[in-house]
Amino acid sequence: MAGVREDLEAFAAELFDGFFRADQRRWGQAYVRGLLLDGRRKSVEPMAARLGEDGNRQALAHFITSSPWDAAYVRARLAWRMHEAIGPEALIIDDTGFLKDGDASACVARQYTGTAGKVTNCQVGVSVHLAADRASAAVNWRLFLPASWDPASPEADPVKVARRGRCGIPAEAGHVEKWQLALDMIDETLSWGLDVPLVVADAGYGDATAFRLGLEERNLAYAVGISSRLTVHPGHARPATPAYSGTGRPPVAKYPDKAMTVKELVVAAGRQAARPVSWREGSRPGTGRSGLKRMYSRFVALRVRPAGREIRQATDGPELPERWLLAEWPAGESEPVQFRLSNLPSGMPLATLVRLAKLRWRIEHDYREMKQALGLAHFEGRTFTGRHHHVTLVSAAHAFCTLQRLTQDPKDPAPV
Incomplete structure (x- = not known):
């Protein structure tokens, strides 16, 4: 157990190395440790109760909801670490819902989510995961902003638009289709210097011709x-040209x-x-x-x-x-x-084509682990930034578990 704690401290030190303030580094590590500790609920208050000397509820709440640290910076460092550990064969894209009872949280609306299998009141997060057969890790997120929250949209809801300020939604954040959010995250992943060998997604993305064309414009498989x-x-x-009679516009x-x-x-x-x-x-x-x-x-x-x-x-x-x-x-x-x-290339064997296309199972595995064990859906804050901070640190906790599994002797007990 002491070895796991030391591994976590080293992992967190690497992840939060760029934080200028020592208190941010401390509370970042504490929050990740709180997510990893046993407990049914992984929101701030119950985690603080389990963290001992690091159980400062007010400090943890401030760190996750309003402290000005850059989630993208942490995600980039997480992506570099997991790219090295996993050796990914694909970047997998999907989205998941966070069910909500009220309507005060950023970007909540009645919308479809596969989490519930129906239209319901929820937030939706789009995520990107590095994946190989043996392991995978979430390395980037976007919170989907429905048209009802966008003041520039014909579907804008005045009540939701008025709530943007209280939720801390940036002025430049508008309604963007999920497939475009995915392309934006792919561009960000490429900007981190990571290879994207293959993009895998379900029909929610594949049916969008613009999404497929966007991948091809980026020369991505x-x-x-x-x-x-x-x-x-x-x-x-093959196309054929109809016979031309010599009058009017020539046929194409x-x-x-x-x-x-x-x-x-x-x-x-x-x-x-x-x-x-x-x-x-x-x-x-x-x-x-x-x-x-x-x-x-x-x-x-x-x-x-x-x-x-x-x-x-x-x-x-x-x-x-x-x-x-x-x-x-x-x-x-x-x-x-x-x-x-x-x-993918025309000469690719069927077994290889099937295996790569089927890699999408890894993202379902990640969502299940992050929701059931690490509190992905337990964030109780209402802010745009807080939600992004929370999912980033849940991804970090999940990545730590993955690293422990990859380095574990098969005879050893499972890591915390």
């Missing part, structure tokens, strides 16, 4: 979920056949196109090398050309770019159940 309604042409399709080359939905295309390929793939060991007992059951399903991989006006406008020439369409079609299902689009 991606494997993103898409809905079954996204339209494509088969990879072998276009694809002779109408674009199909990805579901229609995969169903047309048929069950026989599906191939079995096992991509990782799960958590249930089985026959894998570690005694765990292998994750297994059947997949159809097709080369396609995504359609749509935005794609055509962004493409030089009449031929649309070719991409991977990966569809999961389990043996017991009458039709495919999930679809992904990727610009």
Whole structure:
């Protein structure tokens, strides 16, 4: 136990090294330690009760809600440390909800969150995680600001707009789509000098053509979920120029056949196109090398050309770019159940394509650990800055646990 405490002190010293004030370094370490201690609730008051000599509730509350330390600085140092430790294969993007009873907290609104599986009263945070098969870590966050909180939006709610000052929302913060917040965080990650080998996201991001085009403009590889309604042409399709009669504007080359939905295309390929793939060991007992059951399903991989006006406008020439369409079609299902689009190389083996696309499971694992054990959703303050400070330090606590696991002897007991 003493060794873990020493490791935490060294980790916190590295993380908060740039803090000019000694009291900020002290309370930063204390807050992270409070998140790691056993206890059902991880808000300031119960943590202060567990922290002994560091249990100054007022100091902890000031540090997390209003102390002027830069969360981005801490996240950058955290990202450098975890990039070295994990050796990430992907940057994973998703969002999670923080359910709220009242409406006084920054950016609270009735909106959809997968946390509840419905529209409800909540805040939504968009996060970016470094991930490999063995480990992952949240390294960046944005608090989504609904249109009702933006004075420049036609959907602005005067009551919420009037509350911006009390919540400490910066004047320049406006309503931005989640996929744009994700691109902003990717740009910030690149500005820290980190490589982004692959971007993985679900259909909430992959369905946004502008998001995929943004990744391609940055020369980034991606494997993103898409809905079954996204339209494509088969990879072998080629545009043709209709015959010109010599009068009027000359015709332009276009694809002779109408674009199909990805579901229609995969169903047309048929069950026989599906191939079995096992991509990782799960958590249930089985026959894998570690005694765990292998994750297994059947997949159809097709080369396609995504359609749509935005794609055509962004493409030089009449031929649309070719991409991977990966569809999961389990043996017991009458039709495919999930679809992904990727610009990974055309010669990539199916097993590799599936494994990389499936890395998104790591972000669900991170959310579960941070919410169940580390108090991600327990912040009781109402400020914009406080929420960002809290999620940053929860990410730090989670990263410390991850580092302990990575360095732990398999025979040792689990770290605190």
